Amino acid sequence: MNEPRGPILQLAGVTKRFGGLVVLDGLSLTLPRGAMQCILGPNGCGKTTLFNVVTGEFAPDGGEVRLGGRNVAGLSPYRISRLGVARKFQVPGVYPELSVAENIEIPLAAGAGRYGPLSLLGYRPDRVRRDRLLDLCGLAGKADDKVGEIAHGEKQRLEIAMLVARDAELILLDEPTAGMSGAETSAVASLIRRLRDEEGKSILVIEHDMNFVRQLECPIVVMVRGKIVAEGRYEEVSRDPRVIESYLGKRH
Ligand SMILES: Nc1ncnc2c1ncn2[C@@H]1O[C@H](COP(=O)(O)OP(=O)(O)O)[C@@H](O)[C@H]1O
Numbered sequence: 144m145n146e147p148r149g150p151i152l153q154l155a156g157v158t159k160r161f162g163g164l165v166v167l168d169g170l171s172l173t174l175p176r177g178a179m180q181c182i183l184g185p186n187g188c189g190k191t192t193l194f195n196v197v198t199g200e201f202a203p204d205g206g207e208v209r210l211g212g213r214n215v216a217g218l219s220p221y222r223i224s225r226l227g228v229a230r231k232f233q234v235p236g237v238y239p240e241l242s243v244a245e246n247i248e249i250p251l252a253a254g255a256g257r258y259g260p261l262s263l264l265g266y267r268p269d270r271v272r273r274d275r276l277l278d279l280c281g282l283a284g285k286a287d288d289k290v291g292e293i294a295h296g297e298k299q300r301l302e303i304a305m306l307v308a309r310d311a312e313l314i315l316l317d318e319p320t321a322g323m324s325g326a327e328t329s330a331v332a333s334l335i336r337r338l339r340d341e342e343g344k345s346i347l348v349i350e351h352d353m354n355f356v357r358q359l360e361c362p363i364v365v366m367v368r369g370k371i372v373a374e375g376r377y378e379e380v381s382r383d384p385r386v387i388e389s390y391l392g393k394r395h
Pocket residue numbers: 161166184185186187188189190191192193
């Protein structure tokens with residue numbers, strides 16, 4: 144992406160409506176390059192829609208979506224993905240019949256212009272990079288295990304490593320700890336922090352598990368009814384009266 148010094152992602156006055164329902168209501172947000180931010184907000188406030196607008200699934204009805212300084216509003220998901228945006232959905236998109244190591248090799252092959260499970264035929268992946276990614280997601284000891292047989296939390300970590308293998312610069316994670324135990328949640332938080340600190344990735348995380356949000360150790364934007372209503376570190380946001388009233392109050 145161009146303009147190496149500018150923010151990687153900038154939303155300005157983004158609006159998205161479904162019929163009469165205003166889901167994103169003039170939303171603005173800036174993610175500096177190499178930074179991580181967490182978007183916290185109640186169910187139905189528009190978080191997933193925000194990701195859908197960034198990835199091009201939906202064109203916004205108004206406003207700008209700037210990636211590396213370029214307005215991408217209205218571009219196709221394919222074009223936006225090729226600009227270096229990778230997204231993790233809630234259900235892991237892994238290949239259950241293949242080994243953990245092969246699951247990493249497929250997106251590494253895609254980075255080299257080869258796609259799909261058959262891409263590995265006759266292709267020798269970068270083993271140093273593969274082993275580095277296996278280490279990052281904590282699965283080095285399970286490299287040869289069949290992915291269909293590893294735990295749910297391990298599949299989620301593997302999929303995050305697969306996004307990184309594609310060499311995306313901006314990574315979007317939508318509730319990456321859904322359905323996980325406390326220990327699995329901590330392992331995912333640690334992996335995501337390492338992507339920022341060691342791999343230099345820019346990361347947006349949607350989450351509503353406050354324990355996980357605290358462990359991410361990053362700035363938080365609070366979203367209510369399609370707008371950002373508060374921003375700050377965990378300690379600040381969790382004390383903000385508007386946040387307590389509109390969101391946290393229900394959970395304390
Ligand atoms: N494709 C769609 N068509 C119509 N309404 C939608 C669509 N996607 C989301 N919505 C509505 O937009 C609102 C916000 O949804 P969503 O972005 O999924 O919220 P969140 O991820 O914060 O839970 C909800 O009322 C939802 O029903």
